[in-house]
Amino acid sequence: MAYTVTPTPVGPIGSQYCVCRVELSVCGQNLLDRDVTSKSDPFCVLFMEVNGKWVEFDRTETAVNNLNPAFAKKFVIDYHFEEVQKLKFALFDQDKSSMQLYEHDFLGEFSCTLGMIVSSKKITRTLLLGNGKPAGKGMITIAAQELSDNRVITLSMAGRKLDKKDLFGKSDPFLEFYKPGDDGKWMLVHRTEVIKYTLDPVWKPFTVPLVSLCDGDVEKLIKVMCYDYDSDGGHDFIGEFQTSVARMCEAQDAFPLEIECINPKKQKKKKNYKNSGIIIVKSCKITRDFSFLDYILGGCQLMFTVGIDFTASNGNPRDPSSLHYINPMGTNEYLSAIWAVGQIIQDYDSDKMFPALGFGAQLPPDWKVSHEFAINFNPTNPFCSGVEGIVQAYSACLPHIRFYGPTNFSPIVNHVARFAAQATQQESASQYFILLIITDGVISDMDETRHAVVQASKLPMSIIIVGVGNADFAAMEFLDGDSRVLRSYTGEEAVRDIVQFVPFRDFRNAPKETLAKAVLAELPQQVVQYFKHQNLPPINSEPA
Template identity: 45%
Template sequence: MAAKGKKGEPLSIMVELTLSAKDLINRDVTSKSDPFCVIFARDRKTNELVEIGKTEVIKDNLNPKWETKITMEYRFEERQELNITVYDFDGDVNKKHKAESEYLGNAVCTIGEIVAAPFSKFERKLELPKNLAQKNKDSMIVIYCEEMGDNKESFQMTLSGKGLDKKDLLGKSDPYAIVSKKNDDDEGWTEVFTTEVVKKSLDPEWRPFTGHTVKLTGRNPTRPLRFQVFDHDKHSKHDLIGEFETNWEDLCRFARQSNPIAMPLINPKKKEKKKGYENSGVLNINLQVDETNYTFVDYLQTGVQLHFTVAVDFTASNGNPNDAKSLHSRVADQDNQYTTAIKSIGSIIEDYDFDKHFPALGFGAKIPPDTEVSHLFFLNFDPQNPFCKGVEGILEAYQQALRKVRLYGPTNFANTISHVAEFAKTYQDGRHYFILLIITDGMICDLDATREAIVLASKLPLSIIIVGVGSEDFSSMEFLDGDKRALKHNGIEAARDIVQFVALRDIIGKFGNDHAATRAALGKQVLAEIPRQLCEFMHMRKTSTNL
């Protein structure tokens, strides 16, 4: 359930976690372990781990699937670290875990990583106790995440049969239908819907049934679905008339082409024995889907990737990096305002990028070998491979660039925005969304060109975050942020607001020397609008999560 905040305010989303584990170690002598799982969250203020929930105990099982759900609040704009620990029950589950239970393994992750896992399934290797490592296999924790609240898509399905096989000796068949979905572990099926029995009919028409799409798909539109028709028998096993397999994605596609959908029912045994066998009748499916707006979590869980790019201002107004007062100061073991911004935002965004390789750009410097002013260059000076591995890779490339370039000017944004927009223009399939972070110390010199670049980019899967460092006049930056009025260029209005500006000095003024609190507050403030901006783009493009 999402709390609908005002524009620019963070959205509070409640998610439900379902946990299971695979190949746990056995710490019981005469039987198997009796595992239960505890989830702790790290408190940002105290840095301590606080328990947020625990599962029930499952007896004698090294591959438990716990039924107890853990609910928690998910906030995209914050880095929420979780510690997931599995214990072997030995006493009272409500007592101190370590005192009464034996440790079976531990995993550390963020709720962002869990939410962003494709099709809601997150897996991570458990770190095992020392000297208890297993040969040839790893203990794993598996977490399924689902947003709480109303489901976003519902359907009505009406099934009817035509020309079904006759199964009863003294009359016609008494058919009923079952719709099942494949289990997540690919082992077996789970019944989702069962129709009523229609007496003595080879052309049955069953009552319509309704439900939420997620009940069939588990947020995976290609999850196998099985349709079976049986002949009901009071005194013996029900006879299979025929069956077929499909998936939700194909059903929707078939329904757009022809509704109702006619699917032949196949009886495997008859097909194997009878030459010239075609089918055991036809199952007609009339499908009506009620689509509504999807949420940010829906898009993440169907595989949308966030791509992060950082661009750094290397103009001379930042001051000599060798000077402790410079905004680019290189004091050992101390963050300057640029590294503070990179860490604050990058540490959150990297949980949503699968390979964690990020382009890092610079502008406003004279660069080697010709010492000419560049309004766009790669921080690692490798145009063939401009990517940095994680936030640490960005910071390393930034420090190397400081040693190679000469700070100069002017402060131009248009080249950087247009560069990232070109990539966004290539990926408009609803699977990718780009976030550009620009960190700068001064007024924009190419304001008209920047305004044009933003207006053009407003139709693309792109958001722009501008963090102002230092004490310069940032009025032009605030003008680009369309919170109060729509941005225009030559009479053309931006399709949507894609810019968020924050002056770092305003946050530092609140938290002073508390660097951890400053980083957390900065990340929270500048990322608060990203979920809304992504959803606006998807809705504008009428992008479905089933793409």
């Protein structure tokens, strides 16, 4: 999720936040038949407009041999009230196993805004071909549901002695879960995988939002249907039953819940019919799936620290070619990076007092090199008031220090890690630490830094590195574990990726929000990932 800056934020909730998440369900009616010997095998692709271009967001499963598909896969979109979010739904007939859309026959498309769907809750529209003409009698129905309820349900299902449907073997069973729709018809919510050649299947546990399964109402009846899979799409019905989430929750690991699977036609015909097998609910658990916003609203504070590189490779700050030279506009790349990140993060810290540290300079009066000094020269109180305070302290310290070297990151990483380690003693999701390091390049203590980052990955902390100037930033890319897991020199792996590296030069001519979005893009998921890993819910959360 990207966050943009609003000039006057009102508390932690402003219009820049994703209001909620919306789940879109898609059905097709009377689709064009593109297959000669059978019906079309449709799937739906959702595109979103990004900077004037259509970008694929997600796609559904393929419905085999079906001109009136109800897709089980849902599209979940962050809904921003203040933005026009343009969407395009395109249907294709799957011909090959290729991911390339031009390999499949086009069945029509429909474009609208997310606001249009949300305000109507459900819309049915004509599908159009590329020339703007209707795609036969093809229609598309899109229904929206707000996912404001963050409870998720995890079900573990099995079957026993299911009816044999295949002449030369056993059945290939799968389950479909339905809930009652507003129109009184059953609406498909989830389809399990197919288990081949067995009458005693054990399906993989699956997790779906509780709102999807039963609209958040645990007493609501849901219908479960069991089928024998056929590759031509003509799946054989084995049996069905109705139950509720409340009833399924009676299942415990040691005491599974057993439900008879009934085929009503067989039940009518045969006097001594018992059932078409037993479906077993092995376990059913409801938990909460907390978001970044849940933690922030629960009172988690983001503790922001800045680390600034004052090594000699930056150049003399009085020389206009220096990266620390403050131009007539009153800025440089260091200041731009501090503003871009600090302006957003300061909204999440109630006292807005931020430690600002420097490294790689000789300090008066004895001109010893320091790798973690307070830029306000007050080691017992390195805090600056707001981003403005950091900027003032930075400008004031430049004439009083001598740029030197080497470029050691580990002392500052370990400095913040000490505070993050103290915060873990509270055993609550109350504080998360963010270290912004701004540097002109090559790291001198790579082994120590790698080790420090691997240790910090176990703590409530993230590191953002902004590279200024035009140096080779390969070492920074290496610390940012997007492509592979970072290892310490001891061989220990980072438990999660906590470093986000961004070269400032990529954003020199872009609006300043773009740098902030890029730099903070991974932060929300890093916060959530840490607290979930520690089994820490937001401070004021209700039990599921």
